[in-house]
Amino acid sequence: MSNVNHHPLLKVDNLVKYFSITKGILFSKQIGAVKAVDDISFTIAPGETLGLVGESGCGKSTVGRVILGLTKATSGSVFFEGKDIQALSKHELRELRKDMQIIFQDPYASLNPRMTVREIIAEPLEIHKIVDHKDFDRRIDKLLDVVGLDSSLKRRFPHEFSGGQRQRIGIARALAVNPKFIVCDEPVSALDVSIQAQVVNLLQDLQEEFGLTYLFIAHDLSVIKHISNRVAVMYLGKIVELADKDQLYNNPQHPYTQALLSAIPVPNPEVRSNRIILNGDVPSPINPPSGCRFHTRCPHVMQICKELEPEMEDKGNRHYAACHLK
Ligand code: SF4
Numbered sequence: 001m002s003n004v005n006h007h008p009l010l011k012v013d014n015l016v017k018y019f020s021i022t023k024g025i026l027f028s029k030q031i032g033a034v035k036a037v038d039d040i041s042f043t044i045a046p047g048e049t050l051g052l053v054g055e056s057g058c059g060k061s062t063v064g065r066v067i068l069g070l071t072k073a074t075s076g077s078v079f080f081e082g083k084d085i086q087a088l089s090k091h092e093l094r095e096l097r098k099d100m101q102i103i104f105q106d107p108y109a110s111l112n113p114r115m116t117v118r119e120i121i122a123e124p125l126e127i128h129k130i131v132d133h134k135d136f137d138r139r140i141d142k143l144l145d146v147v148g149l150d151s152s153l154k155r156r157f158p159h160e161f162s163g164g165q166r167q168r169i170g171i172a173r174a175l176a177v178n179p180k181f182i183v184c185d186e187p188v189s190a191l192d193v194s195i196q197a198q199v200v201n202l203l204q205d206l207q208e209e210f211g212l213t214y215l216f217i218a219h220d221l222s223v224i225k226h227i228s229n230r231v232a233v234m235y236l237g238k239i240v241e242l243a244d245k246d247q248l249y250n251n252p253q254h255p256y257t258q259a260l261l262s263a264i265p266v267p268n269p270e271v272r273s274n275r276i277i278l279n280g281d282v283p284s285p286i287n288p289p290s291g292c293r294f295h296t297r298c299p300h301v302m303q304i305c306k307e308l309e310p311e312m313e314d315k316g317n318r319h320y321a322a323c324h325l326k
Contacts, residue, residue, distance in 0.1 A: 008043035008079075009181060009213050010067065015040050015076035017062050021286065035285045036062040038237035039076070046180075049207065049214040051228030051245075053221055053260065055282050059237040060217045064183040067215065068100050069093050080181070098128045101174035105186035107166035111158040117144070117169055118154040124176045143172040146209075147202060164195035168202070175206065184216045188223060200227055221257075222264045225249060230318075233257045236285055236293040239312070243319040253321035255298050292324065300325055 018033040036059040044050045052060045065071045067078050069085050078085045080096060088096060104110040111120055121140045125131060131139050141151035147168040158166055167187060174182055184203065188196040204227055206212060218224045224231060231248045233241040233256060241254040252258045259276040278297045283289055289296050295305040302324060310322040 007045065009046045009048075009081060010044040010215070011077075011079040012040065012042050012063075012067065013077045013079070015063070015066060015078065016074045017059070017066050017071065018074045032286050035237050035288060037066065038288075040234075040237075040239045041076075042232055042239065042242060044181075044213055044215060046213055047207070047211055048229045049216050049227050051221075051224035051231040052215060052217045052234060053224060053231060054219065054234035056219055057282055057285065058234045059285070060219075060234050061185055063234075064102065064185050064215060064217055068102055068183060069096070098130075098177045099180045100183070101177065101179040101181070102183045102185060103167070103170050103174050103187045106190050107163065107170040108158060110170055111166060111173075113158055116155050116157055117149075117161075120158075120169060121154075121173050121176050124173060128177045130177055139176070140172075143176055146175065146206070147172045162195075163191050164199060167191060167199050171199075171202065171206070175210070178210075179212070181213045181215075184214055186217055186219065189219065196223065197226075203227065220264070221249070221260050233260065236282065236288050238293060238322070240294065240323070241321040242312075243315075243321075244317070247317055247319045251319070253315055253319065254294075254323050255300050255325070256294050257321075259299075292322075 015037055016039055017037040018035050020030045021032040021034065022028040023031045040063065042050065052063060054060050062071070066073050073086060080100065085093065085096060118140055121143055122136055125136060125139060140154060144151045144154060149165060149168050149172070158169065161169065187203070188199050191199060200223070203214070207214060214227070216224050216227055221231070225245065228245050230242065230244050232239045233254065235256050241248065241252065241257045248257065249261065252261055259278050262274060262276040276299065280297055283296055291307050292298070292305040292310050295301045298305065304324050308324070310324050312320045312322045314320055
């Protein structure tokens with residue numbers, strides 16, 4: 001991962017996604033909007049993993065879905081290999097789907113319970129005509145082998161596997177079409193802690209072997225520490241900090257990142273953790289707070305924070321943060 005080149009594979013520019021809230025059945029009228037993603041920008045270089053972190057409801061999964069073209073942006077652009085995915089025809093988008101895959105949080109919900117493992121992996125091969133029918137089994141066996149599953153189990157159904165094994169099946173399915181880019185949407189959050197590291201290691205090995213690029217979405221900073229090259233921290237639809245991994249973990253600039261980092265359990269009980277407790281819950285994305293959206297929970301809040309939204313500021317060393325603190 002050291003030879004990451006910095007021409008982006010993916011470029012997200014001023015992306016906005018609002019979900020309208022309507023009232024009335026016959027003549028429905030828009031009465032508000034959930035501001036799920038509100039003007040975010042970032043790039044991901046080929047072979048790189050960008051970690052996207054934030055509490056549930058911060059909009060991070062919506063970012064993944066908009067990037068894949070599964071839901072349309074309200075405004076802003078997503079470029080994949082220089083192509084604006086929102087300007088593509090249905091046919092072109094389908095072609096592009098091959099290159100961009102997703103691994104879901106809950107492998108059980110995302111695998112059809114009535115299909116065998118073989119059928120689950122054969123489906124994308126069929127849709128995208130990756131190999132001839134006669135070569136399906138060879139390809140499926142190889143994919144199962146790559147994710148560490150015994151190919152003799154391919155006639156079984158998802159419920160016959162453990163959570164970790166099911167996630168491996170989901171990964172094999174995503175890999176079936178030789179993608180370049182994978183959105184990993186909380187891929188280990190539903191797994192036992194002991195299994196999480198195995199799946200993260202597998203994703204990392206596959207990245208090296210196949211030159212994959214990842215957007216790795218998680219709700220805490222401990223899970224993505226190992227796998228990310230850079231990390232973006234999201235709060236209420238905004239990216240509040242974006243930096244190389246070491247910069248972010250060793251020198252966090254934003255009070256929200258500092259609070260998330262302080263919540264990571266310290267393995268050594270001798271070391272007293274200085275946990276920063278945030279007040280209250282995440283406010284509603286329907287009516288986000290004025291100025292800095294974090295001001296209702298920030299331990300360093302000042303008057304200006306309530307009035308003026310802080311801009312993303314370059315702190316040097318490719319480290320950006322949006323906060324009025326100097
Ligand atoms: Fe806290 Fe103000 Fe910085 Fe927002 S801008 S994170 S409220 S100090």
